[in-house]
Amino acid sequence: MREIVISNMQGVNLEALDASLRALPDAAVKGISLRRGNVIVHLAADADDKQAAAIRSLVSGHDPLQASAAQQAQKTREAQIRAAHDDAKAARQAAADASTLTEQVALLTRRIDWLEQLLEALVAGEKTL
């Protein structure tokens, strides 16, 4: 395996940088490591100098505040779960005051919706108990 070492990098968003490097055409990136302030990019042994130059260029322009697509999706999902949780909490209080069965079922559905979203996030590995 070939390695490219970029020294003295500060504030690396490892997941986002990894995703960007793997998205490069024919980059053959196997991953990146952080060691004592250095970024090490692991490449297939047959990676050529042109690929290495493209990688160096991408790493030097890395913005750690820029979220990866997966990180952005996770943030969105977390916001949705928080909103569903708040809604479910309100529904719980309202269910006690509901006068009809139809009304109670509608409120319970909102609670189930929150639990469903939470369960999906757990299964996807985005959240832990």
Add this chain to the structure above:
Amino acid sequence: MTPTWHTPLTWQVDQLVTEADLNGQLRDNLTFLKDPPTAFVRLDEEADYATSSDEFVDVDRDRLALHLTTAGGDLLVVFFGIVKNVYSKGSVALDVTLDGTRIGKNDGLIISSTYARDWTPVSFMALVRELAAGSHRLFLQWKRNGEIGSAVMAAGAGTEHYDTHAQFWAREIS
């Protein structure tokens, strides 16, 4: 410095025991047994280690590297520390290369718990049988285990509540 190991002699009746015999067979061999070839690393770094590699790579080829010269026999290789995968369905696999070849083969010597995204202790004791006498180099390797996520290893870098100093060492034991 560990002295050279001398293959034990078979003593004969009326054999003259010389100074060299005693120094070699008793002094040197006892000293060897008391202080066998050992290489030891205890992490005390400025930052924890991390990798997103899905193939085995060196954790730190400069720091987590062992070099020792053995007399020939079995070698005990030990590691303990704490690791985590930032993705809760992922885990961390560890292995060691000995003179360029991974001793764990396949998915490595050990894989951390996949439970949660929290720190988890990992340790292994690997026995390398009948290693030839000579100079040997060992490097700790790791990879993330799972399709996404990244592996992190605490390196005594001051991480709050998790400031542990992993140890990696090898000792000739026979």
